[in-house]
Amino acid sequence: MTEPVNAPAVAADAESWWKNAIFYQVYPRSFSDANGDGTGDLAGVRDKLGYLELLGVDAIWLCPVMRSPMADGGYDVADPRDIDPLFGNLAIMETLISEAHSRQIRVVMDVVPNHTSVEHPWFAAALAAAPGSPERARYIFRDGKGPDGATPPNNWPSIFGGPAWTRTTDSHGTPGQWYLHIFAPEQPDLNWDNPEVMDDLATTLRFWLGRGVDGFRIDVAHGMAKPEGLPDVDLIDSKLLGHSDNDLRFDNDGVHEIHRNIRKVIDEFPGAVSVGEVWVDDNERFARYVRPDELHMAFNFRLAETGYVAEDVRAAIENSIAAVAPEEGTPTWTLSNHDVEREVTRYGGGTVGVERARAMALVELALPGSAFLYNGSELGLPNVDLPDDVLQDPVWERSGHTERGRDGCRVPIPWEGSEPPFGFTTAAKSWLPIPAEWAALTVEAQLEDVASTLSLYRMAIELRAMRPEFSGAEIDWYGSPAGCLAFRRRGGLICALNTTSAPIPLPPGELLLASTHVEGGQLPPNAAAWLV
Known part of the structure; x- marks a missing residue:
């Protein structure tokens, strides 16, 4: 590991820059591959900073790039x-931040506080330790039900399918306690009642903020917070990212003290921002996450679900x-992300x-607040119907091949040329295959076309x-x-937005930008326009 470089943050509105910012989410393995192994990397992101500057975004949000066995795309840390x-490595990350x-592009990175990887040293120590030990107290281990403890401690399901509990075995193969994993078995949940957990996260936050990172998603x-006693739940909506209000696995009141502690650390670095993934439908409960001493922002996914x-x-x-x-x-505001079907397909x-x-891009970018x-998205990419044998999302395996998972929205970016992999990599194949029909959607092709979706985004972002x-x-x-x-x-x-099949009169005003050609004062079907 290297020492912090203390890269200077970009200037201008240092305390509130995020309130009207445009964040560009980079899914690193699918953005740009610089070393030719077929998978995107940090050097690839660095190589494309000129493109992001040309696009006009204020910040990039990097999906996880920390050490991980990649059981869930890096969200198992x-x-x-x-x-x-x-x-890559820390040196490349620091260079990326500095450049x-x-x-004038800020860098926000993912942090994953709910769980770790099974390969985290803490979890290895927990498995080697006895029930009731300090090592196991960092996670949520419980005895099973029944005379031989063969039934999980409660009826909670995993988001990825199957039970949210996995039973351990000792060195002799004897069954032992169960551990909780709301997501995959490779992602054991941390015990946030243990102060060691917050202390370690604080160390992580300071580690990255000291290297110039501008905040965290x-x-x-x-x-994080779990209800006392871990009671059984009624039948709930357990689909990925579709939680019911009565889902005891999420939105417990204790989570807010956790966020207050996180905010105290982030506030040590003026201008740093936190944005939370918050799947909570009740508005009164949602608002609690953005109280002045908690998150700066919380993702609201209403548009992405509409x-x-x-x-x-x-x-x-x-x-x-x-x-x-x-x-x-x-x-x-967001219309899609690495977990949600792309808007073109939707x-x-x-x-x-x-x-x-x-x-809808014009609608999103016209709204007050921050856009992600x-x-x-700026290329108008659709989801891809991938062959079964290339799917890698754990949802595919955990669902018994009944749910295809999220790989279809994670296909790599086409940059240039007329054939796959379209400049994404110098390897013969990318980690997920890019369809040949994307030849007309490459960055190269769209930069040369003033009517392209990329050109529309560039104009809209500049006007905004x-x-x-x-x-x-x-x-x-x-x-x-x-x-x-x-x-x-x-x-x-x-x-103005027209979702009908017939033209409508535009509102009064001077036309600033439209999502398609407009003439005769009429807004065509499936179109939006900006006027002043």
């Missing part, structure tokens, strides 16, 4: 204070703003899916950054025809 060799800052930020129906889109926007209003929090696929995704773009009309934390709704919506930012920007 074996050493939270080192870089996995798959992605991003020189381009906190994985499963509504997790279909292309104007009334539903409006309801999602209103709900997302209302969810943070009690604490005067900053709304967050909106119908093909040409119509692209048209709708372009329109998933790598490839430069025009005073994109000011004000509130929006006002216009009356609009059925199947359409229109709102106005307090600064003067008007955004």
Whole structure:
């Protein structure tokens, strides 16, 4: 490990830069491969900083790059204070941070506080130790039910399928206690009632912040705290990222003290930000996560869960703003990520899916607050229907091959050329195959086309950054025809969306940008426009 370089953070609005920022989510293994092994890496991200600067984003959010056996794409962390060799090393990470800052791009990285990898030294020590030992007290070990302890301690299911408990065996193969894993068996849950756990996370946060990282996206930020006694649950929605309000595995009140302790550490580094993954539908409970002494922001996934129906889109926007209003929090907006089907596919696929995704991009970027773009969204990439034999998401195996998992939205980025792997790697194949039909969607092809989805994103991001009309934390709704919506930012920007199959008259004003060609004062079907 190297010593911190204390890379200077980028200037301008150091304390509140994130409130209107555009974050670009980098899924590192699928972004750019610099060493030719078929998997993206940190040197590849560094190589593409010029592209991200050209796109105009304010920050990149790196999905996990810490040491991991990769049972769940890096969200099973074996050493939270080192870089996995798959992605590079600490020196490359520090160089990436420094060079991003020189381009006025901040760097936010994932942190995973709910669980570790089974290969973490703590868990190895826990397995070697006796029940009731300090080593086991860092995790959640319990005796099983029944005379021989052969039944799990409770009925909790794993998010990835099957029970949320795995039984241990001693060196002689004798069955012993069970350990809790809300996700895969390779991801044992930490015991957040143990102060050692917070102390270790604080060390991790300071380790990265001292190296110039500008903040963290906190994985499963509504997790960590578990209810006393770990009672059984009623039948719940256990699908990935679809938790019911009565799901005892998540959103327990004790999680807020954890976030207060995390915030104290982050506040030691002025300008650093925290954004939590919070799958909580109840707005009153959601708002608690963005209290002034907890998270700076919490992901609201309403837009990512909403279909292309104007009334539903409006309801999602209103709900997302209302969810943070009690604490005067900053709304967050995203249409997709590494866990969610890409918007082009979700909106119908093909040409119509692209048209709708372009329109929704203008809606997202017109809203007050912070926008999170998933790598490839700016290219209009769809999900990919991959062959069974290349699937790697643990959901595929854990579901008995009944759920295909998230690999379809994690296919690598096509950069240039006419054939796979489109400049993503110099290897013959990428870690997930890129479809040949993406030849027209490469960065190279789209940069040369002023009508491309990439060009639309570039223009929209530039206008959002430069025009005073994109000011004000509130929006006002216009009356609009059925199947359409229109709102106005307090600064003067008007955004209109047409989800119908017929043109509609544009609202009054000067046309600033549209998701498709507009003429005769009519907004075409499946289109959005900005006016001032």
